[in-house]
Amino acid sequence: MCEIALRLLQDKVQGTSIPFGTKISNYADECRKLITSSSSKGSESERVVIPRALVFLYTMRNKRGIGHVGGDVDANAIDVATMARTADWIICELIRINHGLPLEEAQDIVDGLSIRQLPSVWEIAGKKRVMKNGLKAKDQALLLLYSDPGSSVLIEDLCEWIEYSNPTIFRMLINEMHKQRLLEFDKESESIVLSPKGVDYVEGNLI
Numbered sequence: 001m002c003e004i005a006l007r008l009l010q011d012k013v014q015g016t017s018i019p020f021g022t023k024i025s026n027y028a029d030e031c032r033k034l035i036t037s038s039s040s041k042g043s044e045s046e047r048v049v050i051p052r053a054l055v056f057l058y059t060m061r062n063k064r065g066i067g068h069v070g071g072d073v074d075a076n077a078i079d080v081a082t083m084a085r086t087a088d089w090i091i092c093e094l095i096r097i098n099h100g101l102p103l104e105e106a107q108d109i110v111d112g113l114s115i116r117q118l119p120s121v122w123e124i125a126g127k128k129r130v131m132k133n134g135l136k137a138k139d140q141a142l143l144l145l146y147s148d149p150g151s152s153v154l155i156e157d158l159c160e161w162i163e164y165s166n167p168t169i170f171r172m173l174i175n176e177m178h179k180q181r182l183l184e185f186d187k188e189s190e191s192i193v194l195s196p197k198g199v200d201y202v203e204g205n206l207i
Contacts, residue, residue, distance in 0.1 A: 001087060002027070002058045005094065009034055009050060012042040031055045043097050050090055057086050111150045120206075121147040128161045132206075137162055137173060139206055142182060145194035146202040152191035 010017035031051040096106040178185040182198040
């Protein structure tokens with residue numbers, strides 16, 4: 001991704017880029033050329049900010065290898081999270097600039113490019129099932145919503161996927177989670193969307 005993004009920026013800012021199939025001998029130097037370029041082509045973000053982010057991401061991947069041996073603290077998880085968010089921002093910024101979209105809309109597009117594949121969620125014949133045993137209905141609902149971020153699910157479908165026996169009680173459970181801001185429940189459309197707070201809950205407690 002870093003190498004493709006660099007070539008895109010080179011083409012926009014410098015009017016030429018390193019051909020595909022040709023090795024980039026010094027990635028940091030190539031990014032530095034963009035940062036120090038006198039060209040007025042492209043946006044400031046493409047000339048200065050994105051190249052710096054790319055150098056950071058490329059360095060993390062190649063120099064640290066996302067692994068730490070013999071350290072007192074296991075930083076692998078925070079490394080991966082930082083790299084993923086940086087890559088996510090770079091893609092969003094490129095989409096925003098090149099398509100003239102607000103950052104929020106660019107993020108929606110990026111979120112829609114992939115569906116999280118979870119071993120604890122199984123999709124079959126249009127239905128989803130939680131494969132992890134022992135979870136309460138609340139946790140099952142949040143985990144199912146998390147499996148497809150940004151998408152809305154009808155409360156009727158969610159109740160069926162969990163196989164909750166009492167739809168009225170299930171609605172009360174959803175309303176309570178709505179009050180806690182774990183999800184957004186639109187009573188008019190009967191649809192549910194997981195909130196950022198709900199994402200944090202799932203990632204902190206269920207994954």
